[in-house]
Amino acid sequence: MKFSTLTKAVAGGVAFSALMAGAAFADAALVYDGGGKFDKSFNEAAYNGAEMFKAAGGAYQDLEISGDAMREQAIRQFASRGNNPIVMPGFSWETALKTVAPEFPDTKFTIIDTVVDLPNVQSVVFKEQEGSYLVGILAAMKSESGKIGVVPAFNFDLLEAFACGYAQGAKSVKPDIQVLETYVGTGFEAFNDPGKATEVAKSQLDQGVDVVFQVAGGAGAGVLQAAADAGKFGIGVDSNQNHLHPGSVLTSMVKRVDVATYNAMKGVEDGTWKPGVIVLGLAEDGVGAAFDDNNASLITDDMKAAVEKATADIISGAVTVHDFRTDKACPSL
């Protein structure tokens, strides 16, 4: 007797989960890049975008991967379950997406940070160099030593675009400023090594740098920490990181990954989603320098005015910020 109750319960459970699976149909999906959902940076911005979508009445499922081997499997699983669209922030998804997208021609995929040219893929890329140009201006104006630094995770085109825009922005206000660039490591594992990032930042600070721009995702927390410990200034990246060390984080180069994520999910719901390349720069409000209560005391009116002027000049085309990715070279660094 007991046994049959159990059987019923199990059967009920199975039926219920089948129902749930049905309900999940056409939910959006979000898969995070290495570094994880709450990296206070890139992935977290995507998460925030998805949460905005949820608040607006949408539904989504998300997944964190534990290694590169999981990438293909992760998006294939979401696609075969019927999730639509599938949003993946991070250039590391490129290979997996190129394999999986053709298998599901009716599913819509949005990849952020790189371009995948397929009929059912929307690629969102940012003009990181433009936002970095603005924080470069702030760094140069804040610096008293005439030396500023940038710490990318490793030598990689996308990260170089940040560094190059930063240097160009800094030199636009102080032509003789020295910009030091030091890499944390040699590959993706560098994004997870705040210990080394701290040491790299310290090495720059020792050399007289007084403003450091971190372009190292999760490891960047170490850079901001080192700057705060030394009583110098750090600059955050991707998400607004001004709150991490109030009074020490000068500003953050925000990349509206949240907006891109939200737009992709909302676009599918509204039927406005289109494949192709979307480029978000200053004009589209896709990148920018973060101003809030945490850094209000660090930013003078002059600095703010300079940023506003540069923003207007870049949007109008009076100033072009060099994109490292076009010719793999940086004239200002």
Next chain:
Amino acid sequence: MESYLVDITLILDSTVRLAVPLILACLAGLYSERAGIVDIGLEGKLLAGAFAAAAMSAVTGSAWLGLLAGIGAALMFSGIHGLASINFKGNQTISGVALNFLAAGLTTFLGQSWFKRGGYTPQLSGDQRFNPITLPFANELREVPIFGQIYWELISGHNIITYFAFIAVPVTAWVLFRTRFGLRLRAVGENPKAIDTAGISVTLLRYQALIITAVLVGIGGAYLSIAQSAGFNNNMSAGRGYIALAALIFAKWRPGPALLVCLMFGFLDAVQFRIQGQVFPIIGEVPVQAIQALPYVLTVILLAGFIGRAVAPKASGIPYTKER
């Protein structure tokens, strides 16, 4: 001249900070390998120690409790390793690798379920971390040329774990080569049968070694998350456990050379950070990849050219079975 001295002192200072986790992990490995237990699991223990330390420190607000938790986590891992490789006579390499996987998964999982930050612990500050200690007279002596600079910058101003690591080296040498326990420890790694015949428990000795290993590597883990950085993040040990093992072989399982090798690894990294993007006389700017490869290239050259044959303790990796 003066500025060169400052540069060199700063690089050496950075060397010390980078070498500390390596020194602790390397000494930890030394105890266990000298006792005949190969410890591939150092990496995992380092990671588990780092996580436990950061988690405890975040919750209680005390770096010291964090340190204890770090040691505790490493002890637990060592316990599993001991159970598998001493009692059940399993393959030590496999059990070590399993521990590494376990640590990587478990820290992320627990971090996520406790703190809901994707495996990160909250940012630590103030008493939650081990902060730099200014040694007596450091500030007064700072103006003294050369010596004052070196004392102030290089010797003073580190956290307590750093000093502990440097003291642990001569202590280890003394324990290993000057005490009865050390003699037995070395013997059990070379010839456990002789130890057994003398009426001393091989199992007990090996467990004692594993406990010392755990304490040292746990402190090393705590250094990563609550002294060097301010919080734990996924896989933050980033291969340091493996580098420590390499350093151990490099040093031929001796504490003094182990210290030097770990300092060398730290120094090469510190120099590498410093000379990236620098313009050299005659050569000009060296590509950054070449500079980043420098530590590895030098390691290979040193290992191939100068070290000679490194012979492991004879019974290392072999579980001890009494003949019946």
